[in-house]
Amino acid sequence: MDQESLKKYRPYPQVQLKDRTWPDKVVSKAPTWCSVDLRDGNQALIQPMNLEEKLEMFQLLVEIGFKEIEVGFPSASQIEYDFLRLLIDGGHIPQGVVPQVLTQAREGLIRKTYTALSGSPEGVVHMYNSTSTLQREVVFKKGRKEIIDLGVAGAKLVHALAKDVDTKIRYEYSPESFTGTELDFALEICEAVMDVFEPTPENPVILNLPATVEMSTPNIYADQIEWFCRNLKNRDCAIISVHTHNDRGAAVAASELALMAGADRVEGTLFGNGERTGNVDLLTLALNMFSQGIDPELDFSSINRVVNVYERCTKLKVPPRHPYAGELVYTAFSGSHQDAINKGMTALDLTQSSLWEVPYLPIDPQDLGRTYESIIRINSQSGKGGVAYIMDHEFGYKLPKAMHPGFGRVIQEVSDAIGDELSPDMILHTFEKEYLFNANGYALKSFNVIKRHIEEEEEKSVAEIEAVVAVHGEDKTLHAVGNGPLDAFCEALRSGLGMQFVLHSYHEHALTQGSSSRAVSYIEVLDADKESWWGAGIDTDIIVASIKSLLSALNRSSAKKKE
Template structure:
């Protein structure tokens, strides 16, 4: 019997039964994610005005306060300033945080990386080299055999430098473009592991396709490499889907997640640390970060980077806790004291936000908005009064073009109608 197209498509995704434990909730991997932060390297190199050493130290200490498990402090061979920054920050590192410097697969650059970070209690040399068919042919202009040889040579060299003291990570640049040569990509990662790499990183260097395609590629690598191999992902946000890609990659077996504060990074940026952390937290994953530092950290990073936070930015945008539709406001009002809110994706207290659900009155708002706004401002009002005041405020808002009314305007109208006995029975 011929299979219907929809049935074929459906088999490409995990079923609900595969994602839920009956009576217990969502299935989660047995390990917590290892957050490898790239703000000081990928994020900093993309700024119009890269940070100086003093600024990098501030960001470094914010990362330690957040509790990330690894920090890429820079690209030591890129410049004298970057080398000095990597060296200085490495000297400040605690024992439990991996400290990395990026390097191309060039021995003199690997030497500089090691020299810069060897002071860290847990140093990591990070080597990056292209593995996609497109890049191999059009950028490197060499054979896959030569690519593999260069990976083995550079990783082996880094392994000898680091010895038993340091770690080595290999990133297959443009892994997300490796659809045409996935078998070779797996070979490349296996070769890196055989040469002494502790971690292999799968970057979506340029986001071109739907998240599940990349996730399926990650799963292919996870299933092909020896059990227990440490797999990492590093995704960019060119199409706005980096968070989804990274979160789902964790469920596909990637335990190290490379992210950046405020989503800073080349072009549209890297995966946003906060979004990934809270998405995983909401799914029942144990996230070993101090989530309450998120909101404050986001403000500091925005100010120091000169990159503003959009008002609609998930979690940290000014407007993401606001509710203006009457239907939404009614749901917010009725569930405000519950752990799960009708229109609340996250608890503001969880990320250290000073305000939770904020109800605002516009021409789209109902009586629940008036009641909640006044009560939260310390003004006692009955549900009946709020119901009678709603059409008056709605009319005023419509005269403003449907705009939002301030608490002062609402109070003024309340006083007016009360003074003329509008609410007397």
């Protein structure tokens, strides 16, 4: 960065709080949540929501479990006034859900706010005025006393009008740009407003301390919150609320540390939608708690629905790597990650543990309505473990471990060739083409066990077989005797066709269940050069499946030798 440019900036001042206690605190319960998606979030949209979209978003927020929802700034916008009336007159506000409305500390706006709120059983009137040093000096050109007088006058009107309506009014006050305000002044104006509202422990006022602009590291914001909580008179008569923005990219951390420092309530939006770089993301904050075994008291068990409604109403896209909700957050392309996830899932199945412990996955995707099918996805960076996971969890093929590297190389070649991610169906198609339907050299036309018996004196099985094998398009009839059908067929290939190979490994398992179930066989052979080749075969008869698997391995060996 240019050195001259650096001279324009200075460090944010530290809070003199030598005996801070918040670093030793642990968040053990959910705060009171307040969604501001319909106000802060909506005002940040290129195309603000219409009434239908606002209603759908409101209903989603209720479904998730928000009990306090800031529905708009009804005195400043006709559509926000109309929306509040739609909620009230249409009976869309469930019992226990409280609408919150924002207003500046100005008489005309406050009066219109009460008109808009008429008929609602409850409501939070959220009044604010800017208190920051910079805005006092540059925007308003007013001193501290004048700013306090403005806030107190607004509070007096809000309090007086509350006595004349049939709505149960709760009060909220925000010293806007709290993080740009001297702490002693923020405390002074909040206490002056509290004196007007006359809160009690049974009917507390909400004091919202917003990081309207995120100006410091999260620990300093936590210091500010602890200092404020310590020095506020009648602390038991106030709910301390935080409203963090994300200018430095640390809104979630700032809110978490603020809760440790004594905050009781958090305002924010889904996916952090808000002015500039956004508000704190309530979904991330809540699921961070969930991942620690704390009930967030918000329901994100159908996270895909939340994403769909949000994207439809806001016209914004949730980034694919967005925490918890992004399309790719439960997806691994890296080979080492895929292998670790595969082993972790297998271990979890074996142990039946009640604890979720899977490498690279801090939360079980199923808890959010996601499925395991999307955890591992394949591209040119993927490894053998991920490919094996897809084959097993998507299609039921439990490839032997020694087979993983070879098939992984096959898939990587295909991915490199197309330059894109491979879908599970493409992986299956590649497997079938490479192993199951590879009959370029040798193809089984018929196979019969002519005679099979046990030689009791030598305690061994003897089988005589007859098979017809197409060899490069020409049918050859083969006879042989061996210890069993597969051994006899190997002998038939060696004696009848002069082939040189050693049967090295054999695996099998059922692919489907029921009377017509199919079996899959995997066979490894070593060719004349001791090079390993795997093949696979499927049939309702396990013996035939093993014969097909052997020919598959030999065909792969033959094809590579020709290349």
